Each structure stands twice: as C-alpha cells, then as structure tokens.
Amino acid sequence: MYMIMRAAALLLAGFLSFGTQLDAAAPEAEHGQLTHAPEDSWTMPSAVVLIDAGHGGIDGGATSGSTLEKDINLAVAQKLYLLLNSQGIPAVLNRNGDYALSDDNRWHISRSRHKRDLSQRRQLTDEIETTMLVSLHVNWTKNSSKFGPLVLHQSSGESALLAFCIQDTLNRQQQTAFYPREGKPFYLLRKVDQPAVIVEMGFISHEGDRTMLTNPREQLRVANAIALGIRQYKWITR
Numbered sequence: 001m002y003m004i005m006r007a008a009a010l011l012l013a014g015f016l017s018f019g020t021q022l023d024a025a026a027p028e029a030e031h032g033q034l035t036h037a038p039e040d041s042w043t044m045p046s047a048v049v050l051i052d053a054g055h056g057g058i059d060g061g062a063t064s065g066s067t068l069e070k071d072i073n074l075a076v077a078q079k080l081y082l083l084l085n086s087q088g089i090p091a092v093l094n095r096n097g098d099y100a101l102s103d104d105n106r107w108h109i110s111r112s113r114h115k116r117d118l119s120q121r122r123q124l125t126d127e128i129e130t131t132m133l134v135s136l137h138v139n140w141t142k143n144s145s146k147f148g149p150l151v152l153h154q155s156s157g158e159s160a161l162l163a164f165c166i167q168d169t170l171n172r173q174q175q176t177a178f179y180p181r182e183g184k185p186f187y188l189l190r191k192v193d194q195p196a197v198i199v200e201m202g203f204i205s206h207e208g209d210r211t212m213l214t215n216p217r218e219q220l221r222v223a224n225a226i227a228l229g230i231r232q233y234k235w236i237t238r
C-alpha cells in the first residue's frame, strides 16, 4: 500500500509539476498535504505506463570507470516520466532517487536482495493498473566497439510491437538500424502480464554511447524517442 501511495504521489506530482523543468521530478508531493488527503479523494487514472528505472542503491548495474548505469537509467526515466505525463499519457516511476527497490520489499521473504528487488518491480505492475512496463537499462559488453540501442520483448505480439515501435524511434534518434529481440531469460519479461519491454538505451562500454547517455541534453533526446515510440504503439493499438 505504501508503494501505491508513493506511486500515486509521484503521479500526482507529475500532473502538478506540468511545465516545470525536466530535471525537477517534483518529489515534494510525497511530503505535502496530498499524502494526507482522505483515501477516496485519490484520483488514480485507470491505467498507466510504469517506468522502471533499472537498478539503484547498492546495485549500480553496468559500470565504466565512475559512470554507473543506475544513474543514467534514473536520469532518463525522470525525463521520460515528465514527457509522458505532459503529453497526456499517465506514467509512474518506480523509483525517483538512488535507492534499491529491494528495501521497499517487505513481503517477499528471500535472502536474495536481487530477487526481492525484481519481485518488487513486478509487484508494482499488480498494485497499479498498468498498461505497459518500460524498463530502462544500459548495455555492457567486453567488445568496446559495440554500440546502439536494443529493445528486448516478451513472446507476446503486443510486447513485440511495443519493442518494435521503441526500437524504431531510438534507431532514428541514434542513426542505427537494429532490430528488437525476444529477451527470454529476463525475470521481468517472464513475470509481468502486461506488455513489457527492456530498453537497453546504448552501451556504457562504448565511448560514443557513454558520452551521449551521460549528457542531459542527449538523455532528453533518448527520453523523447522512447516517448514517441510509446505514443506510436498506443496509436496503433488504440
């Protein structure tokens, strides 16, 4: 429930902060009078895009020198969150700071922090009426010449279509021509019922991608491309 309240606070914060700067993801409603409103005054939209900012807290994700994947994921996720909400597509972020989602998980009894982290991300898709899950990540490989975006999808046609739309808009933004792929072994893709995709926005191990993904202006362009892909998917499936 706490997570619902928190997500709702983030969501409402998004509506209230419409038009404010993109890097201020407006967490103030979490402690504002909104959280003390009677429960029945909450106006949750019927369905939302859940933005999963990959990793967080002690889980930095992929790294290159001092550049951490979790920071890139969060920066783009916050921009995407504000873009979607300002474009009339209700969206929620599952973390709005640098913390591990496993710390929010008080229901999954497991010694594995990683399992609790993943099950917490999946659980949110049940607690919030989610139309789709978009999980943001940055790729890594030993081969430092590999670059470009890659969107992974579930076996369902809807997920593949969502992946195709986002891959296409990211290809245009980054001038690449890659195809999305089915991401069979990934927990989130296996466990989430709604159309879900993992967006690998580029390679942290590639200098050019890393430079792009750590630049706030370029992060906004990446977020814009993902938002456009989501809008195209919504238009096709409306």
Ligand SMILES: [Zn+2]
Residues within 6 Å of the ligand: 054, 055, 061, 062, 069, 136, 137, 138
């Ligand atoms: Zn990752």
